Amino acid sequence: LMYSEELRELFETEDIETGDRIKADGHKGRLMPKPESGDPEILVLKQDSGYNIGIETEDIELVEKKDEKEPTETDIKHSEDKPDILVLHTGGTIASRVSYEEGGVKPAFNPEDLVQMYPEFAEEFNLHSEVVAQMLSEDMEPGHWQDIAEKVDEHKDDYDGIIIGHGTDTMAYTGAALTLMLQNIDTGAKVVHNAPNTKSTIESKSISQGEGRTNYRGLVRIPKGSSGSKTSIECDALMFDEEATSDTEPYIEIKEDDVEMAHEATVGRIGDEEIHYMMSRGIEEEEAKEMIVRGFIEPIAKELPLEYAVELNRLIELEMEGSLG
Structure with a gap:
């Protein structure tokens, strides 16, 4: 070639x-x-x-010139003074390294590989890793959402935090599903405008109930040379209970003057008034909550392939069962 x-x-x-x-x-x-x-x-x-x-x-x-030397083996030393973080791999460039022979990237699945790529990891925490899947994110299906959720549930008490490495193309779909399956979850996105007149949109939606907590962390960077770029960030959170919490932590770095940037964050709770109103129209309480949740995620659900949308609706029904007390 x-x-x-x-x-x-x-x-x-x-x-x-x-x-x-x-x-x-x-x-x-x-x-x-x-x-x-x-x-x-x-x-x-x-x-x-x-x-x-x-x-x-x-x-x-x-x-x-490229570095012809083979990477040396990294000796990782764990410390009791640092938090233990587990990285669950599903694929994507975030957990890959460049392969000049193959013309793309190849997986970097063990902690030593990750520390070679991101040395600051070893300075901040004790790194552990496990493979859940290795695939392009467009091949991620509802069954894989369940696999990821089960793996997080299996390890949630063993580590101080869990990071899920995921390709960007369908990360929003997986994030929406995991928000329903898991009740303490961090989500986020990273967008870098590397050319003039580029556009980006980040739309994050989270749902929490009981003592669940959701958190969005995002980065948008518009460096010098990217004039005329436009970006929009929208973060919406829906909470069922007084104990539920939601945080939004966007980070925006703009080095150009000629750009357009919009950021919006909304947080709401399902109140008794909404439920009573729907019940007065003959709708059962559980069905009323399901309708509110479906309406909340509709902007994302309508973009899903049909089979994904069906699975997401089934997931909402399962997660809502017994949520009334």
């Missing part, structure tokens, strides 16, 4: 090889192999964000 003869001659002149960090038409990144079905005239760069971009240009210069 090779680039065009003209590009290969340019690589040779500039002493550039696959995996080297280069600058192409103003964009910096690692030179990746040409995809099997790719245009031989299009360069593929992996940016610092982890995403690949294609560029047609002859304006190329070497920035840094």
Whole structure:
């Protein structure tokens, strides 16, 4: 799988090889192999964000040669003074490292791999890891939601915290399902605008009952060079009981002046007035609560494939059973 003869001659002149960090038409990144079905005239760069971009240009210069050394084995030392954190892997680039030979990423599942990628982990906590699944997030199905929830429930008393590594494409679907299955959960999203005139939307919805607690942590970054970008963040929380809590902790970093940013957070409880009103119309109390919950998550549910939406509705019914006292 090779680039065009003209590009290969340019690589040779500039002493550039696959995996080297280069600058192409103003964009910096690692030179990746040409995809099997790719245009031989299009360069593929992996940016610092982890995403690949294609560029047609002859304006190329070497920035840094790739490190030819094999990564040394990391010796992880646990301390009683640090919290114990479990990472549950399901796939996605967050738990992967770049493979220049394969032209993409490959899994990094054990704690040593993760510490090599993120050294600050070892400074802050004792890291543990376990594989739940290895898949593209678009292949995540309702049965996998149940597997993740069961694994969290199995380990929740053994660790100070649990992190679920998940691909971004369907993370919102899994997060919505786990919010119903689990009652103490952190969710979040990360968006980095790496080009001008880009747009992003983050929509987070959480539901808690009993003494359940939900928390949203999110990052939106608009660096220099991303003028004209637009981002919108909407965080909504619905709580059933006085003891239930919900927190929203967005982090927004903007380095450009010409951007549009909107943030909205709403928190509400299901009150007796709403329930009594619906019951006065002949609706049973449990059914009334189910209707309120379905209406709350409808903006997300309507975007789901049909089979996912059916499973989510079944999940709501199961979780609502016995919630009336």
